[in-house]
Amino acid sequence: MLGSRSSSVIVVAKSSNESLIGFPIDPPTRFPTESPMDSASSSKTSTRSTAKRSLEDKSDEASSCTICLDKLTSAGLHKPVCLKCGHIFGEHCLKRWILTENENGTSRCPICNAKAILKDLRVLYAENVVTVDHTAEITAVERKLKEATHAKHLMEMEAERWRSNAETLDTEAKRLKRLLYDGHTEPAACQRTFTVCKNQSCGVMAYNKNNRMLVMSQQSDTTTLDSYVIRKMDVKLMKLSKEYICVHKKQIRDMVFHPLHDNLLASVGLDSQINLTDLNINTVVSSMSVPEPLWSCCWAGDNTHVLVVGSQTGSVYYIDRRCMKIFNSEQIQKLGCVSLNILPPSSSRSFKNGGFLKARMDHLSVLExxxxxxxxxxxxxxxxxxxxxxxxSYDCQSNLVLTSARPYGPFHTDRHIVSKFADFNEKGPVLSQVVTFYGRAKSTQIYRSCLVPSSGGYNDDPLVCCYDEGSGTIDVFNINKKKNVHGFKVNDNILDLCPLPDITIQGRRTVAGLSKNTLIEIMNKVPPSVCRLIARASHVLISLSISLCGTVLYIENISVWSIGIA
Known part of the structure; x- marks a missing residue:
């Protein structure tokens, strides 16, 4: 037991596991909590930590820009620079700072606010500047460059391949165009085919543009009617009538519609008969005969009451249709009168009073x-x-005359001469040649060619259509270009060709042609386009549309051939 100096009782525990009973919780006043050595050691450690943190902060400040807080680099826009005051910044950031401050007034250091100008900047070269590693970026850029180079190479190879294909196609297109312009169609493809007669007896055609009626002559298919008949066709609908109009006992050599009365058809034949047929009632309304076979007929251009007919011996008869009497005639014994064409009055042309154009086999003249x-x-x-x-044939719109001649004397081939009548009171010949087209040497029959007038469109030139027996083709000539623009191979001899001025298909002019069993419709337009050809059997519906610089031809087998030229 201790003395009375101490009021505290210390109880010593017998073991470490026993609780301290009666030990004061808080130390007494002025009771030392640590030794003097511990205090000195703690003070030194704190001082060293503060100094270390200060050095680290200064190192961070030396290696980073105070303005943007980004690391400084050894090169580039963010290399370290300092001002007169000694503060360090990135070059680009400090320049922007000074320029911005200059706009607002005097520029100053961002840290100490000392005056600063651009010429105060000094570049620093320090060892602890961090070098930025751009390897990853450079690698990515190089990879993209390689990919772009590869893609460019592929595109160049593709372009070269297409360039080669284009050259090949261009060469092929030129070859096909050359064939299209220089060659002939093999064989003629047909758009529509109608069987008109079985006895190969079709002869001539006539067309009326007002009612779009096409008529053709043939021998009757029936044994009970031993005569030659007229068949009608609605050209707009391409529909052949089943009606037969009996008009002549022998072959019909020519037919012509009245210029004013659309239903009135004049016809002449080898039976020496002159008939006027009313197509509205399909009946012969007037008839008369002459003492010789007849080959041709036309209405006088100056008077629509006068019908002019030409005979096998070259004679010419003038008939007044109102009384069906001959009021004048020129009877001779020469070669046959193969063609007569109406010549309307015109104040701007020679033969201004009108009349008709007469063609004997050996003589060509105008009767005014x-x-x-x-x-x-x-x-x-x-x-x-x-x-x-x-x-x-004659076209009053262009004042052009087409005359076709067979091989004769010094001329060994067919000739198709395009001429033009002189203007009224013009000095010189009344007829001047424009161009002559030549065919082949073979011509065993009399074939009728036709003049296809211009329809007034752009590049819509007048054309000549004719049949060439030597080559078996329907030739199409462009008058303005003075050349053959196409030829269509056909199996039958084409006896007659006739323009259909008011019938157009896709803007193309139309011409009709006739063989002994074949009708031909020809449509023409100058601009060239693509050629397509569809062929079928000869007496069934066949389709063709051939495009060409000059003409489109539709041939129909009458059997009726129909050819188109675009």
Whole structure:
């Protein structure tokens, strides 16, 4: 037991596991909690930690920009620079700071606020500047460059392949175009085919543009009617009538519609008959005969009451249709009158009074009305052309005349001469040649060619369509270009060709042609386009549309061939 100096009782525990009973929780006042050595050691450790943190902060400040807080680099826009005051920044950031401050007034250091200008900047070279590693970025850029180079190479190879294909196609297109312009169609493809007669007896055609009626002659298919008949066709609908109009006992050699009365058709034949047929009632309404077979007919251009017919011996008869009597005639014994064409009056052309164009096989002339006499008389003017004529046609719109001649004398081939009448009161010949187209040497029959007038469109040139027996083709000639623009191979001899001025298919002009069992419709337009050809059997529906610079031809087998040229 201790003395009374101490009021605290210390109880010593017998073991470490025993609780301290009666030991004060808080130490007495001024009771030392640590030794002097511990205090000194703690003070030194704290001082060293503060100094270390200060050095680390200064190191961070030396290696980073105070403005953007990003690391400084040894090169580039963010290399270290300092001002006169000694503070360090990234070059790019400090320049922007000074320039921005200059706009607001005097520029100053961002840290100490000392005055600063751009010329105060000094570049620093320090060992502890961090070098930024751009290896990953460079690798990525190199990879993209390699990919772009590879893609470019592939595109160049693809472009070269397409360039080679384009050259091949261009060469092929030129070859096909050359074949299209220079060659002939093998064999003629047909758009529509109609069987008109079985006895190969079709002969001539006539067309009326007002009611779009096409008529053709043939021998009757029935044994009970031993005569030659007329068949009608609605060209707009391409529908062949089943009706037969009996008009002649022998072959019909020519037919022509009245210029004013659309239903009135005049026809002549080898039976020496002259018939006027009313197509509304399909009946012959007037008839008369002459003492010789007849080959041709037309209405006089100066008077629509006068019908002019030409005979096998070259004679010409003038008939007044109102009484069906001959009021004048020129009877001769020469070669046959193969063609007569109406010549309307015109104040701007030679033969202004009108009349008709007459073509004997050996002679070509114009007969113009003499107006001073009381009744119709005509003055004949010989035209300055020679040949063995087979047909003629005249277009009053262009004032062009087409005369076709067979091989004769010094001329060993077919000739198709396009001429033009002189203007009224013009000095020189009344007829001047424009261009002559030549065919082959073979011509065993009389074939009728036709003049296809221009329809007034752009590049819509007048054309000549004719059949060439030597090559077995329907040739199409462009008058303005003076060349053959196409030829269509056909199996039958084409006896007659006739323009259909008001019938157009896709803007193309139309011409009809006829063989002994074949009708031909020809449509033409100058601009070239793509050629397509669809062929079928000869007496069934066949389709063709051939495009060409000049013409489209539709041939129909009458059997009726129909050819188109675009």
């Amino acid at each position: 009305e003499i107006v001073d006499n009381d009744y119709y008389t005509y003055k004949e003017t010989e035209l300055p052309l020679t040949g063995l004529w087979s047909s003629t």
